[in-house]
Amino acid sequence: MSAAQTPAAAITTHGLTEFYARLAEYYGPQCWWPNLDDNNPRFEILVGAVLTQHTAWANVERAIGTLLGAGPLTAETLLAHEDLAELIRRAGPHRVKAERLKGLCRWFINAGGFGGIEAMSTAKLCSDLRAIRGIGPETADVIALYAADRPRFIADAYAFRIFERLGWWQGNTRRYETLREQVEAAAPEHWRAAEYDEIHALVVRHAIALCHKRHPDCANCPLAERCAQIGVTDT
The missing domain is CATH 1.10.1670.10 (Helix-hairpin-Helix base-excision DNA repair enzymes (C-terminal))
Structure with missing residues (x-):
């Protein structure tokens, strides 16, 4: 049946x-969540939440390892990488995900980083995340749960x-x-x-x-x- x-x-x-x-x-x-970067573990969650879309976690870890080799894992650094798509090539459709990461990084900076996120209600946080191109409800909830400690x-x-x-x-x-x-x-x-x-x-x-x-x-x-x-x- x-x-x-x-x-x-x-x-x-x-x-x-x-x-x-x-x-x-x-x-x-x-x-959970598995982290590679002890210096910026919460921001790594944001990056991983985007990179893990439609790909295996092992590929995400390889991509994050490459990013860490190119500089600190911060929103400002990712936005400064002219070759961001190439750096995350191991994580599937790299050009698409690079644009999604850039959008997420710009939002993160404009929101005031984690200080600004912590001041948001869970509903607003998830709504704002879903307004970013390429961030659907699952990715938004993963970020809310693992990076912002919200029950989702x-x-x-x-x-x-x-x-x-x-x-x-x-x-x-x-x-x-x-x-x-x-x-x-x-x-x-x-x-x-x-x-x-x-x-x-x-x-x-x-x-x-x-x-x-x-x-x-x-x-x-x-x-x-x-x-x-x-x-x-x-x-």
């Missing part, structure tokens, strides 16, 4: 808490895959904001950025390790007892 034929179950606080607990017990602490659920493709199989999402259209809002509405009141950080990291880890797009390893899944396995045809 496909996800489109199966009514979605409501995401409850109990269900979400158990989901988190089972993955945390199975995989242990994830301790990252409703990425991995989350949709797992939630569809659990029965928490149905239909062919994946609406980012709808899933994010549903999860945040069901989240325990005590959850802060640290919990959203960890659940996102656990979702990514689980999707890569076991809950594959094709041929998921359901036999070893810590969620197997609670998973409806909707849409799973080959394990």
Whole structure:
């Protein structure tokens, strides 16, 4: 039976808490975001959030390593690089991403850096980020969560895959904001950025390790007892 034929179950606080607990017990602490630059770790998150669009993280690390070899990782330095696109070539469509990075850097400077960001509400921060060309809701939320310590659920493709199989999402259209809002509405009141950080990291880890797009390893899944396995045809 496909996800489109199966009514979605409501995401409850109990269900979400158990989901988190089972993955945390199975995989242990994830301790994201991975940083290469100890001098400017928060700004590196902004850069990584753009570079990771439609490419593997290993490619992002190579690109950031090249950037670090060309100078300090700051907005001013990135804007000064005449060969920025070449420096990030390892991270996929480098010319497009270079323009997105420049737009993000200009916004960052005009916003007053992290001091200005910290004075913004979460809604304004995410709205301003999404107004930058090439920054969609997922990238904006990643920056808000990891660089600005704001509680946001990252409703990425991995989350949709797992939630569809659990029965928490149905239909062919994946609406980012709808899933994010549903999860945040069901989240325990005590959850802060640290919990959203960890659940996102656990979702990514689980999707890569076991809950594959094709041929998921359901036999070893810590969620197997609670998973409806909707849409799973080959394990």
